[in-house]
Amino acid sequence: MMKQIALYGKGGIGKSTTSANLSAALSGMGLDILQIGCDPKRDSTRMLMHGNFIPTVMDLVRERGEAPITLSEIEFTGFNGVRCVEAGGPEPGVGCAGRGIIATFQLLEKFGALKGDVIVYDVLGDVVCGGFAMPMREGYAQDVYLVTSGELMSLYAANNICKAIKRLSSRQKSTCRLAGVICNAKNQPNEEELVAEFAIRVNSSLIQFIPRDRVVQLAELNRKTVIEFEPASAQAECYRTLAARVMENTHFTIPTPLEIDELESLAYSYI
Amino acid sequence: MSLNPLPIHISRFGGCTLTGALSVTTQVRDTVTIVHGPKGCTHHNFSLLHATGLDNDNISLPDLISTGISETDIIFGGEKVLERTLDMVAERNVGGIFVLSTCIIDTIGDDVGAVCRRHYNVPVISVPTAGFLGGTFQNGVNNALNAIADTAEPCLPGQGANIIGEKNLEYEVDENYAEVTRLLSALGIPVNLRFLRDCSLSDITRLGAARLNILRDDDLLGVGKHLQQRFGTPYISSYPVGLGGTIDFLETVAGGFGVKSTQAVLEEKVLQEEILCEFEDISGTSITFDQPDTSSDAIPVAREVAGRISASIESDGCVVPLPLSPPVGTNGIRRMLHRWRRAIHA
Numbered sequence: 001m002m003k004q005i006a007l008y009g010k011g012g013i014g015k016s017t018t019s020a021n022l023s024a025a026l027s028g029m030g031l032d033i034l035q036i037g038c039d040p041k042r043d044s045t046r047m048l049m050h051g052n053f054i055p056t057v058m059d060l061v062r063e064r065g066e067a068p069i070t071l072s073e074i075e076f077t078g079f080n081g082v083r084c085v086e087a088g089g090p091e092p093g094v095g096c097a098g099r100g101i102i103a104t105f106q107l108l109e110k111f112g113a114l115k116g117d118v119i120v121y122d123v124l125g126d127v128v129c130g131g132f133a134m135p136m137r138e139g140y141a142q143d144v145y146l147v148t149s150g151e152l153m154s155l156y157a158a159n160n161i162c163k164a165i166k167r168l169s170s171r172q173k174s175t176c177r178l179a180g181v182i183c184n185a186k187n188q189p190n191e192e193e194l195v196a197e198f199a200i201r202v203n204s205s206l207i208q209f210i211p212r213d214r215v216v217q218l219a220e221l222n223r224k225t226v227i228e229f230e231p232a233s234a235q236a237e238c239y240r241t242l243a244a245r246v247m248e249n250t251h252f253t254i255p256t257p258l259e260i261d262e263l264e265s266l267a268y269s270y271i
Numbered sequence: 272m273s274l275n276p277l278p279i280h281i282s283r284f285g286g287c288t289l290t291g292a293l294s295v296t297t298q299v300r301d302t303v304t305i306v307h308g309p310k311g312c313t314h315h316n317f318s319l320l321h322a323t324g325l326d327n328d329n330i331s332l333p334d335l336i337s338t339g340i341s342e343t344d345i346i347f348g349g350e351k352v353l354e355r356t357l358d359m360v361a362e363r364n365v366g367g368i369f370v371l372s373t374c375i376i377d378t379i380g381d382d383v384g385a386v387c388r389r390h391y392n393v394p395v396i397s398v399p400t401a402g403f404l405g406g407t408f409q410n411g412v413n414n415a416l417n418a419i420a421d422t423a424e425p426c427l428p429g430q431g432a433n434i435i436g437e438k439n440l441e442y443e444v445d446e447n448y449a450e451v452t453r454l455l456s457a458l459g460i461p462v463n464l465r466f467l468r469d470c471s472l473s474d475i476t477r478l479g480a481a482r483l484n485i486l487r488d489d490d491l492l493g494v495g496k497h498l499q500q501r502f503g504t505p506y507i508s509s510y511p512v513g514l515g516g517t518i519d520f521l522e523t524v525a526g527g528f529g530v531k532s533t534q535a536v537l538e539e540k541v542l543q544e545e546i547l548c549e550f551e552d553i554s555g556t557s558i559t560f561d562q563p564d565t566s567s568d569a570i571p572v573a574r575e576v577a578g579r580i581s582a583s584i585e586s587d588g589c590v591v592p593l594p595l596s597p598p599v600g601t602n603g604i605r606r607m608l609h610r611w612r613r614a615i616h617a
Contacts (some may be wrong), residue, residue, distance in 0.1 A: 058346065063349055065343070075603070088346045090348060091348075094347065094348030095344075095346050095347045095348035095379055095380075096345050096379045097346070099345050100346040103346060
């Protein structure tokens, strides 16, 4: 059965790096992977595409107008056969990026492109409007992973996303659930323990701790995922473990978001 | 931030801000109104204006153009399609163009004012009309009147009065105007401008030449104040309403112009007595009003008139119709009494 997973988290926390390495690791398991970047910044799949910014769905819609678009113009094959799509969006400051995400999904559905073993949705920083909750709506991502570090603002964003998941998952026929927390570490003291405790408190679990490692930056400078750039590294092994856990995961929950003062005192207790 | 705490009951004059603005802009001859939004906003309003026009024996079609925005315009912004539409309409040799916005346009943040400020060889007047911001039909009317007023420059006052904010969609709009001009001419005062009903953009240059602005009703206070600031014209806040109210109106207007009202008031009182005598046959009847809504603006006048014809108001009385808005002047009361009589004799 096809798995559809979404990664949400604060901007700059490493969602795209984590998504791309997760997709690369999943493809290494012989799976057919589609990664969809749901962020107007369009850089989700860049490392899978060896540093290239692929044309976005919204770029083509803007240029073509009514003229037809074909799947081969928006879906590109990257590292190890991972299929890559970038939703894109309007120029900053105009229009409605959320509606752009909805339109992209409708187009991909029309093409029957939402297929394969795993679809990875990499979604912009926060759930800023209904359009960016689209991947969590009926028929799309069922498993939502929160990417966070141990920093308070990152946990705060993750907690906010829990509120969105809670709201969406309470709807009739909704299949969207919180599937786990991924700690993309900033190398703070007690970071793993803090994020693990946060995960439990929001009724989930820490699925993987990803330590901070210079190899991630080196891989990016070489325009590759860590999986491709340094497959024998401990970091690559870490992403492969994440991939295996994601495939085995059956612990899907309706989250219990924290109040802000609970969150603060939690972070305080792990100083 | 506008909030609607509960689903609201929509009355005839409560609804869409866009419709309110259109009820004004479509009265300016030789202009086109562009509605920046999806086609449906224009279609719906076109139908409404057309149907209401037919009710008032006006067969001309409102000159509306929709920018017809699509999903891609919403995603990428609708300013370009508005600019294209403006260019196209400007080529049509029209006297002016109004640009009205819609809910979705303000949701995605199009800067309609900035697009309208570009040069198109014809006057372009932008009226913000997104209804979801909490505005009503009346806000649309007021926004349109204020925007149009800003095209006129202050000038020396003449001898007349302006009529401000006629309800162009009300069935008795012209009868009500006739009643007000009858009262004004009894004081020897001409009308300077109907702002705004059936006039051209060049007529509007004389907006500032009135000695007094007469507002259709006090929902237009914002417009009255705006005009006072811009042109220094004082205003009175309503058409004449009620028997006593009509006499007050004559006295207030006369005071504003520094003319004597004695003769006009005397004649009006005689007319009022004659009219009340016409309805002697329903004098002393027990009546009740057809609208359970006791907050209706028409209730005080209806009570005053009932009192003057010695009709008692009782819950099991004969049901008589209340007008949608208070009857205007003495002749408005006569029409109301005709309807009461039909109900009582039915």
